[in-house]
Amino acid sequence: MNTESNRHTYLFAGIMVITIAFVLSFTSESLKELKLDNVKKEKMQNILSTVGVNVSRDESEDLYNQYIIEELSLTHNGDIDQEVNAFNINLALEIRKGLDDQRFPLYIADVDNSKYYIIPLRGNGLWNAIWGYIALKQDINTIEGISFGHEAETAGLGAEITQDWFMNSFNDEKILNSNGEFVGIYVSKSNNDPDNIDKNDNEVDAISGATITGDGVSDMIKERLENYLPYFNNLSNE
Amino acid sequence: MSKDKEKLFSKKNRTLLTDPLDDSNPITVQVLGVCSALAITVKLEPAVVMTLSVIFVMGSSNMIISILRNIIPNRIRIIVQLVVIAFLVALVDQFLKAYAYDVSKQLSIFIGLIITNCIVMGRLEAFALGNGVWKSFLDGVGNALGYGWILIVVAFIRELFGSGELFGIPVIPEFIYELGYRDNGLMLLSPMALIVVGVYIWIQRYFNRKLIEKD
Numbered sequence: 001m002n003t004e005s006n007r008h009t010y011l012f013a014g015i016m017v018i019t020i021a022f023v024l025s026f027t028s029e030s031l032k033e034l035k036l037d038n039v040k041k042e043k044m045q046n047i048l049s050t051v052g053v054n055v056s057r058d059e060s061e062d063l064y065n066q067y068i069i070e071e072l073s074l075t076h077n078g079d080i081d082q083e084v085n086a087f088n089i090n091l092a093l094e095i096r097k098g099l100d101d102q103r104f105p106l107y108i109a110d111v112d113n114s115k116y117y118i119i120p121l122r123g124n125g126l127w128n129a130i131w132g133y134i135a136l137k138q139d140i141n142t143i144e145g146i147s148f149g150h151e152a153e154t155a156g157l158g159a160e161i162t163q164d165w166f167m168n169s170f171n172d173e174k175i176l177n178s179n180g181e182f183v184g185i186y187v188s189k190s191n192n193d194p195d196n197i198d199k200n201d202n203e204v205d206a207i208s209g210a211t212i213t214g215d216g217v218s219d220m221i222k223e224r225l226e227n228y229l230p231y232f233n234n235l236s237n238e
Numbered sequence: 239m240s241k242d243k244e245k246l247f248s249k250k251n252r253t254l255l256t257d258p259l260d261d262s263n264p265i266t267v268q269v270l271g272v273c274s275a276l277a278i279t280v281k282l283e284p285a286v287v288m289t290l291s292v293i294f295v296m297g298s299s300n301m302i303i304s305i306l307r308n309i310i311p312n313r314i315r316i317i318v319q320l321v322v323i324a325f326l327v328a329l330v331d332q333f334l335k336a337y338a339y340d341v342s343k344q345l346s347i348f349i350g351l352i353i354t355n356c357i358v359m360g361r362l363e364a365f366a367l368g369n370g371v372w373k374s375f376l377d378g379v380g381n382a383l384g385y386g387w388i389l390i391v392v393a394f395i396r397e398l399f400g401s402g403e404l405f406g407i408p409v410i411p412e413f414i415y416e417l418g419y420r421d422n423g424l425m426l427l428s429p430m431a432l433i434v435v436g437v438y439i440w441i442q443r444y445f446n447r448k449l450i451e452k453d
Binding site for chain 2: 003004008009012013016017020023024027028031034035038042057127149152154155156157159208209
């Protein structure tokens with residue numbers, strides 16, 4: 001067999017590529033359900049973790065249905081869009097639309113008779129996207145809990161935003177300053193309060209070596225939460 | 239055909255497995271695949287999963303290329319090797335996403351980057367194209383082990399001194415911190431991986447004199 005002929009080369013390449021494409025698409029399709037299920041349950045798990053309900057991925061669906069009492073899609077003006085299912089909003093795509101076309105998902109949880117507002121976050125870290133969920137207490141100012149995820153931040157540095165010690169440092173911090181204006185939470189390198197005793201300074205301590213990821217977290221919280229202010233203002237005027 | 243009678247684990251075949259651990263270690267002797275060794279050695283768990291993934295990819299790709307070695311057109315052999323590696327890596331990625339979701343998230347892009355790991359292609363080019371299937375399999379697994387061994391040693395040192403943990407479990411007792419000990423954040427930065435690998439090479443050469451260049 002002449003393995004150097006053009007005919008053999010094309011034939012070999014053709015058969016190889018088709019075989020591999022077939023096996024890969026077959027694997028991908030047959031694992032699709034499992035993969036999507038993982039993603040959905042993880043989303044529920046992350047939403048629940050912000051209100052202090054820590055569950056395994058397998059239990060998350062039942063508890064999600066138990067604790068989350070409302071899923072709302074908000075417009076930029078603070079109105080509720082009944083037509084869009086909030087849970088199915090893919091923030092990665094949504095965030096690229098103009099503000100007027102975007103729908104902002106809001107989850108309302110009821111845990112032991114306390115009401116919490118859970119807002120999904122998404123922004124940019126150093127290498128790729130970062131995201132998370134932030135739960136606000138009924139005063140719409142104090143943070144009950146926060147959870148972060150990331151696509152590709154550096155392990156041991158930026159990826160530390162998903163560690164409990166970092167996420168817990170947001171607990172009880174305020175998103176409004178002392179004049180009641182919205183400022184968000186800054187991940188601060190020049191924080192004078194590294195032990196995080198002052199819960200009214202709108203700051204948490206940054207992670208060494210993860211400046212850009214930390215700035216991404218600050219920007220993400222500010223940019224996303226701002227969009228919900230009209231809705232929250234409507235609430236407090238009612 | 240006397241070769242066929244060679245035992246599965248003859249001395250020669252065993253060295254295919256054991257040589258890459260020391261004498262011809264891909265990272266510390268051949269200095270291949272260093273980039274990923276710097277990136278994923280901050281913690282032990284990703285290093286272990288990475289090692290397992292590389293063992294699978296190298297063992298299988300060496301076997302596949304060895305089976306096909308007589309019909310691969312020479313002119314496109316590099317492309318063929320790349321396609322086979324990329325195929326196996328995509329498979330690993332799919333299975334991790336379905337069955338080991340948490341680990342797959344931790345390793346994120348680095349699984350995909352196995353494709354660019356010079357060791358994998360280097361072994362296909364240097365060994366699998368010219369040797370039988372079983373030998374190629376051993377060579378692939380051996381080199382993956384040699385690579386993984388360094389990953390795990392470096393990750394062990396970096397996680398222990400950088401975060402005071404092993405596999406995410408704190409191992410340094412509280413009273414040592416009370417005496418004023420602090421985790422060394424420098425260990426978490428990539429340059430320290432290079433330095434740890436350097437120190438490893440130094441120690442390795444101290445014990446394995448034949449690695450020292452004559453001049």
